[in-house]
């Protein structure tokens with residue numbers, strides 16, 4: 001069942017979403033190329049989530065051992081923080097979820113360590129972020145669920161990249177993962193009709209090469225099968241009468 005949220009509940013989710021947005025911004029500003037490890041990012045995440053009065057959505061979720069997922073280069077998602085030092089030109093997906101007053105926010109960004117990477121990597125980041133916004137544009141009453149994935153897939157493939165099939169976005173609210181699944185691919189005009197009050201985490205994962213992925217022996221880290229670079233962006237979005245409302249954006253005065 002898809003649970004619809006009232007405007008007051010959506011405001012509660014926006015508080016959790018703002019915590020996630022601030023954490024992601026603070027983390028990306030604190031990374032020192034050649035020094036920061038992915039485990040340092042985990043510690044930063046723990047400290048920041050606590051500082052902003054929230055708790056982690058991820059820690060202990062189905063046995064997940066950390067607070068954040070950090071996916072480096074050919075890693076797609078669910079990278080477990082470890083002692084790996086981040087080097088200039090690496091691209092890293094940072095995926096974070098926080099709970100405030102029982103409501104979840106979930107968002108991810110992919111950034112270049114040190115602010116720049118290869119032209120191809122920078123283009124991948126731009127196209128993936130733009131694809132997320134193409135999907136978000138479809139999150140409005142009267143559209144159908146698969147219009148989101150269709151918009152994402154069309155945009156990504158038009159730019160020569162591929163969309164991961166094995167992992168999808170999700171409904172979100174009092175739980176991090178609620179119905180429905182939100183695929184990033186598919187034919188338009190299928191699935192449930194989108195209605196005011198639905199809240200979705202939309203999260204395209206885009207690879208330069210094949211869309212196929214595999215999971216490493218740690219049973220979490222997902223990597224591209226061909227070793228090509230991958231990027232991931234995610235926002236928690238509420239469907240409002242007049243269109244999408246991004247709950248994991250920074251409040252405008254800070255954006």
Ligand code: MF3
Nearest residue numbers: 057058061064069078095106
């Ligand atoms: N944002 C991811 C998701 O939506 C992260 C959850 S993975 C976790 O599925 F296990 F670390 F929680």
Ligand code: CO
Nearest residue numbers: 106201203234
């Ligand atoms: Co998610």
